[in-house]
Amino acid sequence: MTGRTQPTFWHQLAIQGRVIWALVLREMITRFGREGIGILWLLGEPAMFIIGVMTIFSQMDEARNGIPIAEYLAVSYPTLLLWRNTTGRVAKAIESNRALLHHGPIRPIDLFYSRILLEFSGAAGSFLMLYLVFVALGICHWPADVLQMILGYLMVVWFSFGFVLLMGALSELSETIDRISHIILYLMIPFSGVFAPAEIIPEKFRDAMLLFPLLDTVEMFHAGYFGERMHTYYSVPYTLMANLVMTFMGLLLTQLAIRRVTV
Amino acid sequence: MTATIFELKEVCKSYPIHHGKAQRQVLNNISLKVREGERWGILGRNGAGKSTLIRLISGAESPHSGSVTKYRSISWPLAFGGAFQGSLTGRDNVRLICRIYNIDFKDCIAFVEDFAELGAYLYEPVKSYSSGMAARLAFAISMSVEFDCFLIDEAMSVGDHRFHEKCNQELFDKRKDRAMIIVAHQMDLIRNHCDHAAILHHGELQVCDTVEQAIVRYGDL
Numbered sequence: 039m040t041g042r043t044q045p046t047f048w049h050q051l052a053i054q055g056r057v058i059w060a061l062v063l064r065e066m067i068t069r070f071g072r073e074g075i076g077i078l079w080l081l082g083e084p085a086m087f088i089i090g091v092m093t094i095f096s097q098m099d100e101a102r103n104g105i106p107i108a109e110y111l112a113v114s115y116p117t118l119l120l121w122r123n124t125t126g127r128v129a130k131a132i133e134s135n136r137a138l139l140h141h142g143p144i145r146p147i148d149l150f151y152s153r154i155l156l157e158f159s160g161a162a163g164s165f166l167m168l169y170l171v172f173v174a175l176g177i178c179h180w181p182a183d184v185l186q187m188i189l190g191y192l193m194v195v196w197f198s199f200g201f202v203l204l205m206g207a208l209s210e211l212s213e214t215i216d217r218i219s220h221i222i223l224y225l226m227i228p229f230s231g232v233f234a235p236a237e238i239i240p241e242k243f244r245d246a247m248l249l250f251p252l253l254d255t256v257e258m259f260h261a262g263y264f265g266e267r268m269h270t271y272y273s274v275p276y277t278l279m280a281n282l283v284m285t286f287m288g289l290l291l292t293q294l295a296i297r298r299v300t301v
Numbered sequence: 302m303t304a305t306i307f308e309l310k311e312v313c314k315s316y317p318i319h320h321g322k323a324q325r326q327v328l329n330n331i332s333l334k335v336r337e338g339e340r341w342g343i344l345g346r347n348g349a350g351k352s353t354l355i356r357l358i359s360g361a362e363s364p365h366s367g368s369v370t371k372y373r374s375i376s377w378p379l380a381f382g383g384a385f386q387g388s389l390t391g392r393d394n395v396r397l398i399c400r401i402y403n404i405d406f407k408d409c410i411a412f413v414e415d416f417a418e419l420g421a422y423l424y425e426p427v428k429s430y431s432s433g434m435a436a437r438l439a440f441a442i443s444m445s446v447e448f449d450c451f452l453i454d455e456a457m458s459v460g461d462h463r464f465h466e467k468c469n470q471e472l473f474d475k476r477k478d479r480a481m482i483i484v485a486h487q488m489d490l491i492r493n494h495c496d497h498a499a500i501l502h503h504g505e506l507q508v509c510d511t512v513e514q515a516i517v518r519y520g521d522l
Binding site: 053056057059060063064067068136137139140141142143144297300 | 356359360361362363371374375377378385386388389393396397398400401402403
């Protein structure tokens, strides 16, 4: 719209990529600063979370169905960081950065995307780093099926993306949702597949709970890592559909929220 | 016929008041077409909607009805400190702008260092700056991106006399071919630098034939 000639789609995509990257770098400096370990906190903060949860819960119980708790949590718990921490970061991202919108190239949704990208990188990076350390220490093993594990993780990432957009948009639209979002996040934990994998959920509830796509995605991821060691339950077509619908809803509501905030 | 920079068509803008129970109309059915090289002065009292108009033109906000179409690049409001991050250093702010607008950081930082004369403060967070220093940084950064149209929201009143002169030279002499929108309630700025003028009053924009006429009419309000 601002160019001399109508810019092509690829040209616009390049601008958006550049802007998101600029915002990510800015966010890194404002959040972590240059003092001390600086941006290493991006990995350090979630890593401390994972280690803390592992240590505490492995004291309560040695193993479940033959899988040591420490190993289970080291793999499973990091998925929680994707959807939970990012939701908190995205809430009110537009309102608190309104002044940046004076810059023509910055579109409001870039503020969402940049925070999501930064948070996801921290969650994925810390998981990968710790996982390799735990394999070296003998706490974790190599995955039963690497490809399935990666695909499962990407499905969790996809779910989280749609979910975060949805929550970000809703908290931008409604003060009430913004206020109760941490309650929603907390109450979602039993349905997240982390503290209760599908195999320990009573059969009469299992199918109903699998309607929540997050559980399916985490089960896919579990299937890739544990293989034969764990019974996993999921439906690939259903999860694909659910993720697709949620992403669509998320984008739609985000667009609505942006219109509301900037008008 | 010179090219159009941007065009406002029947733009209306209102804000919620009384906790969203009512709306206050700030801009009412405003149309304006700005062409290459035109220098518009917009006069209006406090609260007349001048800054709202600037926010609509820069794209920070959207109108309720009507349209804002940009054909060329338009600056953020000059010396507008809010577009910068207080917790970032001056240098990091320059870096952010360079990345967003895709300009060379080395050239830009050299220009800002020389122009803003902040010395070592460039390496300190912007929130530790005095208001004059922040304005100097903001102005210098604005001048390092080439725009076809500059938005000026009473920016020139900041800084000491010498800096003021420097800004005038950089903006009005070196960039005299660019379009400008100057929004002010002080008339000198508009009398000295504008060739078109309009008055914003009670949400309506009255375009005047000459700058002098606008100043006289504004005085009568």
